[in-house]
Amino acid sequence: MLTFATLSFTGHLGSLELAGASIASVGIQGLAYGIMLGMASAVQTVRGQAYGAQKYGALGVICQRAIVLHLGAAVLLTFLYWFSGPILIAIGQSESIAEQGQVFAHGLILQLYAFAISCPMQRFLQAQNIVKSSKGSSSFLSKGIFFVN
DSSP states (O other): OHHHHHHHHHTTTOHHHHHHHHHIIIIIIHHHHHHHHHHHHHHHHHHHHHHHTTOHHHHHHHHHHHHHHHHHHHHHHHHHHHTHHHHHHHTTOOHHHHHHHHHHHHHTHHHHHHHHHHHHHHHHHHHTTSOOOHHHHHHHHHHHHHHHO
């Protein structure tokens, strides 16, 4: 939802900027988020078992380790974001679109680290039935950002 709002505003800058932002959002950001969500899903079963066995200390340790692993993955994925221009050119994008995509991807680097912390924390809370899903919270967050802007 946040990406949709960002792309909507990017469309006002021009078609070249929108094309670059779209390809960076779908290609680069989509790949990175897929890796992060896959890592979080792998740990989710272990968290559920720890909560069911009432080993709450182990649940916290699992969460801390997951955050460290996600931050490590974010460091590695930062290179993907930073060098997204040459990567986009290598897969066949024009240089002008790849250049705009790289500018957009550079702006998304901090969002990658926020997601690296948010994703394991969300799974930690879901294992304890404290939050139901991310759709409600992201919808609330998107509406709040829309009204602030």
